[in-house]
Amino acid sequence: MDNPLIVRFRRQCHLDAADVDRIDYLCTDVRDVPRGVNLVREGERVERIHLILSGWAARYKLLPNGSRQITALLLPGDLCDLRCSMLARMDDGIVALTPIHVAFVPPDAITRLERTWPSIAHALSWYCLVEQATTRAWIVNMGRRHALERVAHLFCELSTRLAVVSDAPDQPPHFPLTQEEIADALGLTAVHVNRVLHELRRREFITSRRGGLTILDLPGLKEMAGFNDNYLHPAMAMPTEAALG
Amino acid sequence: MDNPLIVRFRRQCHLDAADVDRIDYLCTDVRDVPRGVNLVREGERVERIHLILSGWAARYKLLPNGSRQITALLLPGDLCDLRCSMLARMDDGIVALTPIHVAFVPPDAITRLERTWPSIAHALSWYCLVEQATTRAWIVNMGRRHALERVAHLFCELSTRLAVVSDAPDQPPHFPLTQEEIADALGLTAVHVNRVLHELRRREFITSRRGGLTILDLPGLKEMAGFNDNYLHPAMAMPTEAALG
DNA sequence: CGTAGGTTTGAGTCGGGTCAAGAAATGTGG
């Protein structure tokens, strides 16, 4: 299977065959992590960057009162903690939501590539930009949308991101998320997510089974959420000569 | 007055006198922008990075229904759109919340510094890391805290950030924010923010006047919000030799 | 002054939270 990080990069940035090899070479140390295991725990010192190759993970933060907020859902091709080597301790944890394949990448290796190859530095800058834009889109979602549109918006985002790295692009998007995970990602309760999903099922926007759901009507969800995929920058945009030096 | 970006960098990263000069040299084109003016409007193509030298600004997004969500408050020393040159069009707007001084910096100049001087590249990586962590802290705040603690948490964050770049560190922190701006930053309504501020005033945590408020009891607010300043990384952390290459 | 932007307050509503109990899958060990 193709390296999903490279698939994503090539959508946005010019990488030649040698660049691709250099990135591929980072993914030597690949491991299987079962569902529910923490790749990183809050407060730990971690000296490796994680690249999700398959499966889903979540970045989360626990509050003193025991509640959890998921701050990012991590799909294949997502890098976790690109700059972790600058931190004495991680600010938050990362859990596997499904069994996953992860590459453990030494931060120095990335720093070296970045410093040597402008095209790779450019790709990583792009990566940071999209990551930031996604995080901000979550703020907008939580701050200014009601539960129904909020859930719909998340599903649109995930469908769009998944489409880029999916091995089965013809299948309707499927999310291996429990209702509690959706709730923790959106600042809702699991009970209320249940009622929202019930409504979405009633309107035939989705189907759901224990531990996962499938999108039936993505255009419908997009309209409901007022979804605009700009912030994910799924379209092609090549670097200028100046930016590449 | 000292360049607030340099003040921030020197807290976290090693920069020698030459590095400082190089950064200072970026801030040649300084402009005054009155309150209420948009530095950037959503959908525009913008070919300059903004560095706030004094005053407050906000990054925001407007929704079709007319509501606004502020996704970041920008204080002196904050860079807006570090990677803007990679974008065909900005995903969101930036307004001056007070009269501000801004340096207009050409993206190429930063790219060149970054590529040439590892210590500056390191400082900018650090900057991105803290920016991301702050954005994620906002998600947690909006997702899992009630209005009172949510407001308190924002005030703690702003006090902490301001302390680093304040010209009057002995004065109690003062925020030139309207209640509507606070509401738009926190996913609340102005009416409800008014009631929360009333309560904070009653408990003598703050005082407020038209168009601004002052913190009286920061420790009290921190306790109320369960505030932990880790994510802002206000403490010193020097780069490793490896990271600097 | 007059006006516009900002603040304050009240009354009523509603979206989503809380609590609690039960049902349906899934997994585990004998």
Add this chain to the structure above:
DNA sequence: CCACATTTCTTGACCCGACTCAAACCTACG
């Protein structure tokens, strides 16, 4: 292959925090 435990989902009744709408009130400023 069955008995039992666990996780996840579902549903109902009730409640409360925050929103809405509306009116009045400041206060800075032109």
